[in-house]
Amino acid sequence: MSTVAHPAAAVGHDGDENRFQIYVQIAMLLAVITGIEIVAIYIPLARWIIFGGLVVLSLVKFLFVIFYFMHLKWDKPFCTVLFMIGLAWGGGTAWALVLLARADASRPLTSPANEQAEVR
């Protein structure tokens, strides 16, 4: 017999109804956020504001999916820790690579910035 903390078992029948409503509401919210993202790219605001807004909105969508659809909110914390380790490792590697590539020394020789420097 298992002693797993199971989301469905934890909430009971009334909880199941609530869970159904939560899933539908979150899906609608995700659709609305996606709509906002699409509209946002056409708004004539400063680039950094749109960029920051898109990153925040994506993060909100990401967190809603992992904590509600993937049940991290109701599952054992170890699942969250395990996933976050991978996420931090992958995200950190990606961030480090992007920062590294922005350094002048690592620019590809075909980069426009290098070509301009050669012309000067």
Next chain:
Amino acid sequence: MSSPAATVAIDHHHDHTTSTGIPNKKLLLWAFLASDCMFFGTLISTHLIYRLHPVPGGPDPRHIFSIELTSFSTFILLMSSLMMALAVNAIQKGNVRSMRASLLTTAFFGAIFVGCQVYEFHHFVMEKHLTISNSLFGSTFYTLTGTHGIHVSIGILWLMSMYFFSFKKGFSERNAVDVDSMGLYWHFVDIVWIVIFTAVYLLEFI
């Protein structure tokens, strides 16, 4: 988070568990998804790095991308995640018929997404002359989105396998962990697309 009541109440699930109290299959899936984060992290960063240093005379993504099509496929994938969550919810209540309907809908939405991607790739190659080998942008774009598309395709195969498996005698809420694990994979594919949609498509337009 688990509660003591929840820990007591799930005796009807006969899953093999690790010492953590998490079913083996589920723990395996979480470990796999954690490793897949690193895989997609490198693919996304590779694409972004080459976008930061565009090659002179290279293609302009704003003239290539169709934001309407991509938005539609994004919406479809989000809705497929909803159906997957409902399928897991149904099997946890022992409602196999409802789970089958939700699984089929999820697979159908996934197939629409893959269909949109195939159309997009075909359009890019034939109309926009963007191939995987004629530009750095094409190489990183097709590698990243193609890898994601393969993940979605594997998910559809998994969904259909589970659908047919559900007709096997004895399939019940005891198999909830199987459907739940499959759901984790499907939602992961969705969150990867959430990142790709913003990083690869939307950021090109600001």
